[in-house]
Amino acid sequence: MTGARFAVSTEPARGDGSTPTRPTGDGTVVRRAWRGAVAIVRGLSGLDKYDRYVEHRRRTHPDEPMLSEAEFWRCSWEAEGRDPSARCC
Numbered sequence: 001m002t003g004a005r006f007a008v009s010t011e012p013a014r015g016d017g018s019t020p021t022r023p024t025g026d027g028t029v030v031r032r033a034w035r036g037a038v039a040i041v042r043g044l045s046g047l048d049k050y051d052r053y054v055e056h057r058r059r060t061h062p063d064e065p066m067l068s069e070a071e072f073w074r075c076s077w078e079a080e081g082r083d084p085s086a087r088c089c
Helices: 029-045 049-060 069-082
Strands: none
8 A cells, every 4th residue: 555644535525515425436435434544543653664665765766776674674673772762661
């Protein structure tokens, strides 16, 4: 699920201000809401860090080698261990 961090409706609002509830080309309302909820939880918990890393590398350094997901998480955890300033305890 690369590229989608949060569910954002791009559909125009109805005249009464509510959002359309009919299914669109990318699934039913429930499916879209589920995907949005999963994206929010992944973003809040930091599980989307590798996806964001891949997006950044492809956009800014397309010719350079990219870390595998295992290598990325190993480096990330090592960096957190060296500088635990972001932790609460």
